[in-house]
Amino acid sequence: MQKSICYAALIEKGKGHKMKNTRDHINAFLGKDTDFEGKLSFSGTVRVDGLFKGEIFTEGTLIVGETAVIQSDIHASRIIISGEVRGNISAAKRIEMLASGRVFGNIQAPTLTMDEGAIFEGNCHMKKQGEMADKKVVVLP
Numbered sequence: 001m002q003k004s005i006c007y008a009a010l011i012e013k014g015k016g017h018k019m020k021n022t023r024d025h026i027n028a029f030l031g032k033d034t035d036f037e038g039k040l041s042f043s044g045t046v047r048v049d050g051l052f053k054g055e056i057f058t059e060g061t062l063i064v065g066e067t068a069v070i071q072s073d074i075h076a077s078r079i080i081i082s083g084e085v086r087g088n089i090s091a092a093k094r095i096e097m098l099a100s101g102r103v104f105g106n107i108q109a110p111t112l113t114m115d116e117g118a119i120f121e122g123n124c125h126m127k128k129q130g131e132m133a134d135k136k137v138v139v140l141p
Contacts, residue, residue, distance in 0.1 A: 027060075032067040049083070059092070066100050073105075081118075088122075 027044035030036055034050030041057045049065035054072050056062060061078040064070055068083030077092045081101035089095060091109035099117035108125040 026063070032065070064101070 025045060026047050027042060028046045030046075030048045030050045030052065032049040036050065037053045039055045039057070040046070040052070043058065043060045045061040045063065046058070047063040047065055048068045048070060050068060052068070052070045052072060056070075056072050056074045056076065058076045060076065061080065062074060062076045064079070064081045064083045064085060066082045069086075070084065071086045073087045074085065074089045074091075076090075078094050078096075079089060079091050080096045080098070081103060082098045083100070084102040084104075086104045088105045089103065089107045089109075091107075093109070094111035094113070095107055095109045097103065097112075097114040097118040097120065099115040101115070102119040104121050106122045106125070107120070108127065110126065110128055112124060112126065114120065
């Protein structure tokens with residue numbers, strides 16, 4: 001893989017591609033020959049097909065393409081994985097692992113789907129959507 005830095009190319013509104021199980025259009029795309037390191041924060045939908053190292057935070061959808069290798073902790077609403085993720089993943093709504101998807105790290109989501117052939121090595125914590133991480137017990141007199 002050639003090492004290059006790519007700035008996310010914006011796709012004009014209304015000319016993006018519709019993805020499986022989401023009505024969002026792709027707002028940005030990191031192609032398969034890109035190598036990006038840093039923090040990625042966005043709204044809407046972003047697809048990564050190259051190498052990404054760092055941190056990812058979004059209330060939108062992250063699509064990890066078949067050629068992607070992501071070395072990052074990910075916090076997103078929805079994540080669709082066809083490539084490789086090395087790091088912990090936290091999704092507010094759902095994680096979808098397609099047959100070519102590989103995850104090496106812990107995941108946390110209210111909904112997880114895995115196609116036959118997907119690889120997952122780590123721990124999984126399922127919680128209800130919107131459930132608070134730290135519940136407190138109140139004792140009434």
